[in-house]
Amino acid sequence: MRVETWRSWLDERLGTEAIREFLRRKEVPIHRHTIWYYFGGMTLFLFVVQVVTGALLLLYYRPSAEAAFESVQFIMTEVEFGWLIRSIHSWSANLMIATLFIHMFSAYFMKAYRPPRELTWVSGTLLLVLALAFGFSGYLLPWNKLAFFATKVGTDIAGDVPLIGPFLLRFLRGGEEVTGATLTRFFGFHVAILPGVTTIVLTLHLILVQKHGMSIPPSLEGARVRTMKFFPNFLLRDLIGWVLAIGALAALAAPFPWGLGEKADPFAPAPAGIKPEWYFLFLFQTLRLLPARVGIFEGEVVGVTLFLLGALFWMLVPFLDQPASRGWRSRFFTGLGVFIVLYIAVMTIWGYLA
Amino acid sequence: MSPWSEQRRKLLNILLGTSVGATLVAILYPILKFMIPPEVIEATQTSVVAGRVNELPPNSGKIFKFGNKPGLLVRTPTGEYKAFSAVCTHLDCIVQYRPDLRLIWCACHNGQYNLSGKNIAGPPPRPLEEYAVNIRGEEIVVSKM
Ligand code: HEM
Ligand code: FES
Numbered sequence: 001m002r003v004e005t006w007r008s009w010l011d012e013r014l015g016t017e018a019i020r021e022f023l024r025r026k027e028v029p030i031h032r033h034t035i036w037y038y039f040g041g042m043t044l045f046l047f048v049v050q051v052v053t054g055a056l057l058l059l060y061y062r063p064s065a066e067a068a069f070e071s072v073q074f075i076m077t078e079v080e081f082g083w084l085i086r087s088i089h090s091w092s093a094n095l096m097i098a099t100l101f102i103h104m105f106s107a108y109f110m111k112a113y114r115p116p117r118e119l120t121w122v123s124g125t126l127l128l129v130l131a132l133a134f135g136f137s138g139y140l141l142p143w144n145k146l147a148f149f150a151t152k153v154g155t156d157i158a159g160d161v162p163l164i165g166p167f168l169l170r171f172l173r174g175g176e177e178v179t180g181a182t183l184t185r186f187f188g189f190h191v192a193i194l195p196g197v198t199t200i201v202l203t204l205h206l207i208l209v210q211k212h213g214m215s216i217p218p219s220l221e222g223a224r225v226r227t228m229k230f231f232p233n234f235l236l237r238d239l240i241g242w243v244l245a246i247g248a249l250a251a252l253a254a255p256f257p258w259g260l261g262e263k264a265d266p267f268a269p270a271p272a273g274i275k276p277e278w279y280f281l282f283l284f285q286t287l288r289l290l291p292a293r294v295g296i297f298e299g300e301v302v303g304v305t306l307f308l309l310g311a312l313f314w315m316l317v318p319f320l321d322q323p324a325s326r327g328w329r330s331r332f333f334t335g336l337g338v339f340i341v342l343y344i345a346v347m348t349i350w351g352y353l354a
Numbered sequence: 355m356s357p358w359s360e361q362r363r364k365l366l367n368i369l370l371g372t373s374v375g376a377t378l379v380a381i382l383y384p385i386l387k388f389m390i391p392p393e394v395i396e397a398t399q400t401s402v403v404a405g406r407v408n409e410l411p412p413n414s415g416k417i418f419k420f421g422n423k424p425g426l427l428v429r430t431p432t433g434e435y436k437a438f439s440a441v442c443t444h445l446d447c448i449v450q451y452r453p454d455l456r457l458i459w460c461a462c463h464n465g466q467y468n469l470s471g472k473n474i475a476g477p478p479p480r481p482l483e484e485y486a487v488n489i490r491g492e493e494i495v496v497s498k499m
């Protein structure tokens with residue numbers, strides 16, 4: 001059969017012509033901030049890397065307190081390229097969170113959340129929560145000392161959430177303590193529940209992005225903005241980004257294989273140097289700076305409450321930033337964004353040095 | 355539409371709505387309940403053999419199992435035995451005895467307790483829970499006070 005015949009055969013069954021038509025029309029604005037449009041696609045690419053390497057790790061990983069550490073050790077030492085797959089999964093997880101942060105803040109500063117894209121922003125903040133949950137649950141899976149204590153501390157902090165804290169703690173730990181039951185549960189979250197939920201939210205996010213097209217920052221609105229075709233021009237540039245990402249992953253994963261540490265022992269003192277992953281460090285450092293008691297409340301409870309309110313605020317930014325939704329420059333929100341970025345940066349560095 | 359069939363439509367909508375609602379509840383409720391771990395009733399242990407007499411030199415400590423929780427047995431520089439819960443009152447890490455500081459120390463955030471279990475430095479908000487120590491022959495028996 002000729003190509004043309006194939007094409008119309010497929011089109012009759014799948015409606016491919018509509019997709020081709022859509023791709024033909026989709027355009028990406030070209031201006032001095034265009035570079036930021038690449039980070040969403042980069043995050044998506046790294047997520048795909050996580051799904052692929054994660055599925056591979058599943059072939060050997062065993063989720064129990066008795067076998068988890070040994071199975072990861074087996075992956076690292078016996079399985080061919082096991083060290084590489086695991087190392088890429090770990091490095092790519094970190095890169096993915098980093099590109100996610102960049103993507104989110106660029107959307108924030110370009111005020112891409114203005115109408116009609118409010119729900120694109122909200123779905124994005126949900127994806128951030130899911131990515132953090134992926135990182136937190138994955139961290140425990142090798143069942144090493146650092147992860148064990150970081151999880152103890154992290155879930156204990158979750159226990160300080162007002163009203164539902166004690167419930168949340170039991171829900172996360174699968175009991176009162178961090179045990180094998182916690183590991184089994186985190187495994188279930190990490191490889192089944194989170195991927196499922198993420199797929200749904202991600203699909204929504206991407207559909208909304210396609211529906212509304214790329215936004216143009218208010219500072220450039222009204223000016224003549226050139227565009228390029230999404231297919232193939234922008235996609236090819238995306239592809240270059242992904243090749244660079246593979247390069248970065250290889251350059252990190254091969255010379256710096258992810259360590260494994262010592263097996264967790266629920267009856268051994270905590271080792272020095274317990275730190276959460278870097279993307280939780282600013283939260284953690286903030287908690288550390290709070291006094292043990294603030295008025296009649298425990299410091300931790302106050303801190304956790306503030307974080308939750310902050311997260312809620314962040315999620316609702318499109319509805320709160322009224323000036324931007326009217327098309328004005330909204331200096332207050334820009335300033336606030338700068339403050340938040342600086343705050344996160346300073347607290348993270350401080351947390352590292354402390 | 356006649357008023358009669360409008361009425362009928364309303365009724366059908368209510369019936370349909372409530373049965374959809376009830377079905378959802380019947381599906382979601384067991385799922386939610388399933389995800390909450392069952393209460394495990396532990397035989398509460400009130401005392402345990404934490405070690406033997408000649409095991410610990412003065413100015414040292416060890417972790418022992420008290421049921422499913424860790425405890426810390428300390429032999430003070432003067433040779434006295436002391437026992438505490440080893441669970442840090444800050445964020446749940448496991449503490450250890452630091453011979454160089456002659457203190458109980460939590461590595462997680464540098465919390466410090468003195469040899470009576472009182473929190474004296476760092477973030478811990480409360481003292482460690484103290485246990486009673488009795489020597490029975492060769493055995494060091496630790497019990498809840
Ligand atoms: C469907 C997707 C995924 C599957 C099936 C999966 C599976 C796994 C498995 C089996 C492990 C344990 C083996 C090991 O520790 O190396 C693991 C660890 C881990 N995962 Fe995932 N994962 C997925 C997605 C993600 C995502 C999206 C992230 C980050 C945002 C992530 C972050 C981590 C981290 C930080 C670890 C611990 C790495 C280590 O110390 O070894 N995973 N994952
Ligand atoms: S958990 Fe012990 S000092 Fe923080």
